[in-house]
Amino acid sequence: MKLTLVLLALVGCVAAFSVPTSTKVKIADQEFLQKQKFFFEIVYRVEDPLLFEEWIKLGQKLVVDKSLYTTFDFYMEKFWESYKLGALLPKGEFFGALVKTHHKQAWGLFNFFYYAKDWETFSQNVAWARIHVNEGMFIYALTLAVIHKPEFEGFILPQIYEIFPQYFFNSKFVYEAEKFDYDVFSKYIMYEKEYKDILYKDISEFSDNFYFYTKDWKTWQWWKMMGLGEHWHFEDKYFLRENIAQYNKEPKYADIIKDVQKFYMPVDYTRDIDFFNAESKLSYFTEDLGWNSYWYYLNLDYAFFLDGKQFGLDKDRRGEYWIYNVQQILARYYQERLANGFGEIPEFFWYKQIEYGYDPQLIYYNGVGYSYRKNYFEYQTYGKFDILYQIQNFFDRIYDVLDTGYFKTADGVVIDLHKPESIKFIGNYLQGNVDTYDKYFFNYWYVLSHMYFADVDYYDFEVFPNVFLNFETMLRDPFFYSFYKKFTDVFYKFKFFLGPYTKKDLYYEGITIKDVSVSKLTTYFDFVDFDVTNLLNDKMTFVDGKFVWDKTLLARQARLNHKPFNFEFTIDSAKEQKGVVRVFLGPKFDEFGRVIPLKYNGQNFVQIDSFVYPFVAGQNTIKRSSKEFTYTAEDRATYTELYKYVQLASEGKYKFPLDISEPHNAFPDRLVLPRGWEQGLPMQFYFFVSPYTEDYEQFSNFDYAYQAGVGSGTRFVDSKPFGYPFDRSVDEYSFFVPNGYFKDVKIYYVDTFAKYFEKKYENYGVFDYSVEY
Structure with missing residues (x-):
C-alpha cells in the first residue's frame, strides 16, 4: 500500500506528476518518524488544551534569540510585541485568513516557524504557539510552514477537514x-x-x-x-x-x-436541514470536502503574500497558474450546473440584489454560528463604501490599462499588456500577490474584497464567522462563482487582445489523430467515511507515557463519484518524436438544449489529463485509464490510520514509505466528471497533440519519489500557456487540425440507492457492501 508523506505535492489541472511504479520508495527512519509523530500530536483536538506532557514542557516560551533565525523581520517583531502587550487574536476567537488584522499576525507567526534555523527552535515555537496562539491562526501558519520549509519535504499534517471538521460539516x-x-x-x-x-x-x-x-x-x-x-x-x-x-x-x-x-x-x-433555494440542489458539489480542500491547498501552496523569488513561486508562473485554476473551477462548476438543469453562472452587479442567498449552517468551534445571506440580498446595505470603491477601482484600473495596452510602473518601466508573456502580470494582479507589477498599487485589494462581502471593516479584530474569510469554506457559497467570474472576465479580455490561434499555430506536422475510443462514462453516489476524531468527546488515555489511540469518530457521507473509464488513442506519426497529449472535457449543449458554439464554449472546457508520449513512426495505439490521470488522487489514508502507522513504524514493526500516492492537494479523482443524467448527459472530449520542445526533463531537479517540486520550475508538462489551446478565444475552423480530435460522449448517472427505497433489494434493511465503488 502507498501512503502519502508529502505536502509539497502536485497542484492543479496541468501538473504532470506521475511516479513510475519502478521507483524505489524511501523508508522513513526513526528521526523522521519522531518528527512526524510530533506533527500529528500537536494538532490533535487543536481547539482543546494540549495534553501531551512532552510538548507542554517544550512549549514554555517562544524563541526570540535572533541568532537562531536566518531572518528576523518586521512581522516577527510586530508579532512578538503584540504577544507581550496581550494584543494577539485571543484563543477561541474566529480566525479569518483574509481578515487584514488577522493576516498580519499569522504572517509573523509563520515567519517564526519558517526562519527557524533548526528543528529544536522550530518545534519549541510550534509547541508554544499550540498553547498560546489562536487555534485557527496556529494551523494556518503551521500548514504554510510545513508546505514551504525545504527541510520538511516529506512530512504531512492531517487533511484540513480532519483538523477542523467544523469548516466542512453542518x-x-x-x-x-x-x-x-x-x-x-x-x-x-x-x-x-x-x-x-x-x-x-x-x-x-x-x-x-x-x-x-x-x-x-x-x-x-x-x-x-x-x-x-x-x-x-x-x-x-x-x-x-x-x-x-x-x-x-x-x-x-x-x-x-x-x-x-x-x-x-x-x-x-x-x-439535510433545509433547501434554502434552488441552488441548494448543488450542495453535494459546492460543499464537497475534496472540492473545498483543493482550493484551500492551492492558496497555501501559492499564498498571495509569499515573495515569488524567495519561495520559487515565480518559476511556477504563480499568477498565471492561479487565475487558470479560477477559470477551471468556474468551468467545472458550470458543467455541474448543466447536469442539474441550471444555466450560466449568474452575473454579479455591484448595485443589484443577489437573487440566491446562502446559509452555510456551519458553526465555529467556539460555538458561534456562521453568518448567512438571505435571498435577494443587497451588499450596499453594509455601508463601508470606501472599501467598495477601492474594489471597484481595482477593476476599473485593470480594464483601463488593458484598453490602453501598456502600463507604466512608478519607477518608469513600461509593460506591454498585449503580449502573451504579460499574462504573469495580469495573474499576479488578479490574485493581489506581492509579485504584482507595481508595489505602490498593491493595497490588499484581494483581502479587502473578501472583507467587504463578509461585512468586516479595515481594522476589525474580533469578527463573526463568514465563509468568505477562509479559503477552505468560500467555495460553499454560490456567490463565490459569481464574484470570481469578474476575475475571469479580466482574464478573457486580456486574451481577447492576443487574438485566436491560427491553424498554422495549432498544426503539428506529421501527427494525425485517427480515432479515440472512450469507454462508458458512469457516475453515481457512494459513501465515504471522513475522520472527525478531533470532535471526539472522550478523555485521552496514556499508557507508559504513550498516547493510546483506541477510538475513531467517522462521518459517513454520500458523495459524487464515477466508474473508472478508459481511452484508446489511434495516432499516426510520420516519424519518431515526442508529443504532449492533452485531454479536455466540455459541454455540448446549454440548459435549453441548444448547441453552444465553440467560440463561446472554449472557456467551459476542463483539462482532465496531459502526458508526454514517445511516438514511433507509423501507427501508435495508446491506452490510458482515468486511474492514470496525472493530477488526481483517490481517497486518502485517514488521520487515525496514519498515526497508527507511525506508531507501528516507531516500534520497528512496519516500514513507513515516503511517496506521493496521496498528495494533499491533488484534485479529487471522483469529481472529474459531472453528475450526468440517467438517459445520458451529452458532453464532448477534445484531444490535442502538440510538439514536446522543452529543454528540461520533468522532475530533473527534485526527487520525484516524494516531492512535487513547488518552486522548481519543472513541474509542468511543458511551458505552453495553461489550458492551451483553449487559453485564447477560439476560431472554430482553426481547431479542426489533424492533431486535434473532438469526440461526442454521454455521461450516465446510476442511482445506486434506488433499490433500497423501491423495495427491489432482496436483503432489505442490510447494506450491500459488495457493490464495487
Missing part, C-alpha cells in the same frame, strides 16, 4: 458529534427505537408510502432503511472509501486498526 452534525458519549449512546438509541422510529415496527400494516407517517424523518432513518445502522453506532467492518481494497491487501493494515473502535454517524449536506 452544525447539526457537529453538535451531535460533540455530545456523543459511548457510555450512554446505546440508551439513547433505545429511546429512539421505542418512541420515534417507525422502522422498528411491523411496516406491513402501512402502505407503500409508510414513511409518510413519520413526522420527524431524519437522515439516519433513511440510512436505517439501507442497513447502514442507527444513530451513532459501532461497526466492526472497515472504513468506507473507494480504494479500500488496496488497504485490505496490506498485511499490516489489520494490525493497526484491530484495536480501534470505530463509530459512525450519517451526515448529509445543508440539504
Whole structure:
C-alpha cells in the first residue's frame, strides 16, 4: 500500500506528476518518524488544551534569540510585541485568513516557524504557539510552514477537514458529534427505537408510502432503511472509501486498526436541514470536502503574500497558474450546473440584489454560528463604501490599462499588456500577490474584497464567522462563482487582445489523430467515511507515557463519484518524436438544449489529463485509464490510520514509505466528471497533440519519489500557456487540425440507492457492501 508523506505535492489541472511504479520508495527512519509523530500530536483536538506532557514542557516560551533565525523581520517583531502587550487574536476567537488584522499576525507567526534555523527552535515555537496562539491562526501558519520549509519535504499534517471538521460539516452534525458519549449512546438509541422510529415496527400494516407517517424523518432513518445502522453506532467492518481494497491487501493494515473502535454517524449536506433555494440542489458539489480542500491547498501552496523569488513561486508562473485554476473551477462548476438543469453562472452587479442567498449552517468551534445571506440580498446595505470603491477601482484600473495596452510602473518601466508573456502580470494582479507589477498599487485589494462581502471593516479584530474569510469554506457559497467570474472576465479580455490561434499555430506536422475510443462514462453516489476524531468527546488515555489511540469518530457521507473509464488513442506519426497529449472535457449543449458554439464554449472546457508520449513512426495505439490521470488522487489514508502507522513504524514493526500516492492537494479523482443524467448527459472530449520542445526533463531537479517540486520550475508538462489551446478565444475552423480530435460522449448517472427505497433489494434493511465503488 502507498501512503502519502508529502505536502509539497502536485497542484492543479496541468501538473504532470506521475511516479513510475519502478521507483524505489524511501523508508522513513526513526528521526523522521519522531518528527512526524510530533506533527500529528500537536494538532490533535487543536481547539482543546494540549495534553501531551512532552510538548507542554517544550512549549514554555517562544524563541526570540535572533541568532537562531536566518531572518528576523518586521512581522516577527510586530508579532512578538503584540504577544507581550496581550494584543494577539485571543484563543477561541474566529480566525479569518483574509481578515487584514488577522493576516498580519499569522504572517509573523509563520515567519517564526519558517526562519527557524533548526528543528529544536522550530518545534519549541510550534509547541508554544499550540498553547498560546489562536487555534485557527496556529494551523494556518503551521500548514504554510510545513508546505514551504525545504527541510520538511516529506512530512504531512492531517487533511484540513480532519483538523477542523467544523469548516466542512453542518452544525447539526457537529453538535451531535460533540455530545456523543459511548457510555450512554446505546440508551439513547433505545429511546429512539421505542418512541420515534417507525422502522422498528411491523411496516406491513402501512402502505407503500409508510414513511409518510413519520413526522420527524431524519437522515439516519433513511440510512436505517439501507442497513447502514442507527444513530451513532459501532461497526466492526472497515472504513468506507473507494480504494479500500488496496488497504485490505496490506498485511499490516489489520494490525493497526484491530484495536480501534470505530463509530459512525450519517451526515448529509445543508440539504439535510433545509433547501434554502434552488441552488441548494448543488450542495453535494459546492460543499464537497475534496472540492473545498483543493482550493484551500492551492492558496497555501501559492499564498498571495509569499515573495515569488524567495519561495520559487515565480518559476511556477504563480499568477498565471492561479487565475487558470479560477477559470477551471468556474468551468467545472458550470458543467455541474448543466447536469442539474441550471444555466450560466449568474452575473454579479455591484448595485443589484443577489437573487440566491446562502446559509452555510456551519458553526465555529467556539460555538458561534456562521453568518448567512438571505435571498435577494443587497451588499450596499453594509455601508463601508470606501472599501467598495477601492474594489471597484481595482477593476476599473485593470480594464483601463488593458484598453490602453501598456502600463507604466512608478519607477518608469513600461509593460506591454498585449503580449502573451504579460499574462504573469495580469495573474499576479488578479490574485493581489506581492509579485504584482507595481508595489505602490498593491493595497490588499484581494483581502479587502473578501472583507467587504463578509461585512468586516479595515481594522476589525474580533469578527463573526463568514465563509468568505477562509479559503477552505468560500467555495460553499454560490456567490463565490459569481464574484470570481469578474476575475475571469479580466482574464478573457486580456486574451481577447492576443487574438485566436491560427491553424498554422495549432498544426503539428506529421501527427494525425485517427480515432479515440472512450469507454462508458458512469457516475453515481457512494459513501465515504471522513475522520472527525478531533470532535471526539472522550478523555485521552496514556499508557507508559504513550498516547493510546483506541477510538475513531467517522462521518459517513454520500458523495459524487464515477466508474473508472478508459481511452484508446489511434495516432499516426510520420516519424519518431515526442508529443504532449492533452485531454479536455466540455459541454455540448446549454440548459435549453441548444448547441453552444465553440467560440463561446472554449472557456467551459476542463483539462482532465496531459502526458508526454514517445511516438514511433507509423501507427501508435495508446491506452490510458482515468486511474492514470496525472493530477488526481483517490481517497486518502485517514488521520487515525496514519498515526497508527507511525506508531507501528516507531516500534520497528512496519516500514513507513515516503511517496506521493496521496498528495494533499491533488484534485479529487471522483469529481472529474459531472453528475450526468440517467438517459445520458451529452458532453464532448477534445484531444490535442502538440510538439514536446522543452529543454528540461520533468522532475530533473527534485526527487520525484516524494516531492512535487513547488518552486522548481519543472513541474509542468511543458511551458505552453495553461489550458492551451483553449487559453485564447477560439476560431472554430482553426481547431479542426489533424492533431486535434473532438469526440461526442454521454455521461450516465446510476442511482445506486434506488433499490433500497423501491423495495427491489432482496436483503432489505442490510447494506450491500459488495457493490464495487
